[in-house]
Amino acid sequence: MSDTIKNVKLADMPAYELVKAGTGGCAGCPSPMGLRIVGKALGPNSIMVMTPSCAVASIGVMPKSCYDVPVLNVCFASAGASAAGISMSLDAQLKNGALSGEKPTVFTWVGDGGTYDIGFQGISAAAERNDDFIHFCYNNEAYSNTGVQRSGATPKYAVTTTTPAGKESQKKNVPLLMLEQRIAYVATASLAYPLDFYRKVQKAKSIQGFKYIELHAPCGPGWKFASSDTVELARLAVKSGAWLLWEGEHGKLTLNAPTKQLAEGKMPCAELEEYLKLQGRFAHIMKSTEKAAAIEAMKSEIRREMDFMLGREKL
Amino acid sequence: MNNLPINPLSCATEGAGGPTGTWRSHRPVIDPAKCTGCLLCWIWCPEGVIAKEDRSINYDYCKGCGLCAKECPAHAITMIKEADHE
Numbered sequence: 198m199s200d201t202i203k204n205v206k207l208a209d210m211p212a213y214e215l216v217k218a219g220t221g222g223c224a225g226c227p228s229p230m231g232l233r234i235v236g237k238a239l240g241p242n243s244i245m246v247m248t249p250s251c252a253v254a255s256i257g258v259m260p261k262s263c264y265d266v267p268v269l270n271v272c273f274a275s276a277g278a279s280a281a282g283i284s285m286s287l288d289a290q291l292k293n294g295a296l297s298g299e300k301p302t303v304f305t306w307v308g309d310g311g312t313y314d315i316g317f318q319g320i321s322a323a324a325e326r327n328d329d330f331i332h333f334c335y336n337n338e339a340y341s342n343t344g345v346q347r348s349g350a351t352p353k354y355a356v357t358t359t360t361p362a363g364k365e366s367q368k369k370n371v372p373l374l375m376l377e378q379r380i381a382y383v384a385t386a387s388l389a390y391p392l393d394f395y396r397k398v399q400k401a402k403s404i405q406g407f408k409y410i411e412l413h414a415p416c417g418p419g420w421k422f423a424s425s426d427t428v429e430l431a432r433l434a435v436k437s438g439a440w441l442l443w444e445g446e447h448g449k450l451t452l453n454a455p456t457k458q459l460a461e462g463k464m465p466c467a468e469l470e471e472y473l474k475l476q477g478r479f480a481h482i483m484k485s486t487e488k489a490a491a492i493e494a495m496k497s498e499i500r501r502e503m504d505f506m507l508g509r510e511k512l
Numbered sequence: 513m514n515n516l517p518i519n520p521l522s523c524a525t526e527g528a529g530g531p532t533g534t535w536r537s538h539r540p541v542i543d544p545a546k547c548t549g550c551l552l553c554w555i556w557c558p559e560g561v562i563a564k565e566d567r568s569i570n571y572d573y574c575k576g577c578g579l580c581a582k583e584c585p586a587h588a589i590t591m592i593k594e595a596d597h598e
Contacts, residue, residue, distance in 0.1 A: 257528020
């Protein structure tokens, strides 16, 4: 807890709620939890674009919506193109006088499926064009909405309905690809560090051009853990090194606390096993005779990632 | 067709997903004497049912996930079985 609540100024965060209580999301869902913080950082003058996901399924039934800003539900592959079009249209209307005042913040709220796999080309293209919007990927490491199928973000060894014996390949690293596209701003965030996330969203809002923020979003039904453990899982992911916190501007990388201290060896990593044992999707590993080898392989992958990012930070 | 509203847009409303408080098996109860007002429960509540000002809980929509009780650094929140609650 200590490093989470250190210097807390939660009181400064606005009372504004982007998400109205009584959503269709599961108990303990990370999506409305993350969106509430996004809303506090961006404010009501925003336009949200969503692709098929739990965040769409949570909206509720017409004529009610749980989201306080205009929401467009677009097809799975088109988050990048749709948000870019809306942003350009607003620019045009502001230019010709059809609109006046501050430009609404256009942002997407898309899962890892709509970012890593199905939506990837549209997002990569928007990044390359430097279109003016924020892309949020809430990464729950699977297609949880459709029944927990594997995605490009599912970590190795994790059980999903399409990897019943555990995934065999490593996950992609899309935030790193975004860093290497040298976009205006890219950041990774965690629900266990709400002030860090809030700061990153505020920073993204202040920058013109393409911004990418990826929020690690532990999913209870997908990963098979108790609804009360969402934040605990997010915290253990960061403290064990399974999720790294960093940000980058135009290709210049900065590691954030506590990832920096963990990577530099100034603070010991939490035991990876503490993180894995809370999740049913790794239960087959924990019961297996190959448990020690699998955990060692995961740890060496984390070490490789940390060493890579420490080196990348020097560029 | 003529009976359709002119502007068929959904409006932001509480309870868009139904009376989600009925999902709850256990309810969080805050002990005001122990509460330090750190606001962590407020920021982490997935539904935003804990008020920022006085930490009062909207039980109409609280789903009873138990996250607030688990994360409260002062252990001021207890999950009480609904049947045992008067």
